[in-house]
Amino acid sequence: MSFNLTVWRANNHVTAAEAERLNAEWCSRPISELKPSAEMTEFVRDVAADFRAGQIAENDEPWAVEPDIGDGYVLMAIPSSVKDRVEPIVRRLAAERGLACFDPQNSVVYNPIDRQLAATQLELYGNEIVLDFDQQVLASAIRNLSDSKWYAILRRGAEEYIQVGLGPQAGVRSGHYAIEYRAGSPEEHFRTVVSDVVEVVRTFAEYLDGNDAFPTCHSWKRVHF
Secondary structure, three states, rough: OEEEEEEEOOOOOOOOHHHHHHHHHHHHHOHOOOOOOHHHHHHHHHHHHHHHOOOOOOOOOOOOOOOOOOOOOOEEEEHHHHHHHHHHHHHHHHOOOEEEEEOOOOOOOEEOOOOOOOOOOOEEEHHOOOOOOEEEEEEEEHHOOOOOOEEEEEEEEEEEEEEEEEEEHOOOOOEEEEEEEOOOHHHEEEEEEEHHHHHHHHHHHHHOOOOOHHHOOOEEEOOOO
16 A cells, blocks of 8 residues: 655645646656656655655665656655655655645645745734734634634635634634635635634644645535625
């Protein structure tokens, strides 16, 4: 058994559906048609070098088969026995180089963080805008939500944000939280309800960090406008 990851140079934010389409397209290409790019060849070499630098068993290898390197992308099959060691290396190097990474087993995309876009702003009750903040300030703002100060919005852009509302004013029971996120358009707007503020803090922290795996931690329903 192997664990697969796909990495490529993306020009825009990539949805899971788009990543599925690209991955299927690249997987169907004959090896004879591949034209390895220098960037992806270097990426594969550096993943292997990092893996071997921390190698435990002498015969461990990072690849189940040699990666398929194309023009601007690479398909990697990782032995299940070393998945927990190779995947973090792939994701770290991809993030450092501004590359998208896709986990087809779980249909999760790890988008590269656009630092200008992700210079996020925090909008609080009463239209208070906070530009200079960190995880601690964010967590405090969420924990201090109340009946009179009942919402917070973390924005990456006009159509990319996550927001939380507390209690009846957010359309949920007292003491419950409605979390919504929008991934670029009204068609990509989702909502979930939780009762534990710790879950809200964790979800917002992952969003702030640019970890696009956060939606897998909740059961989301699309909001129809």
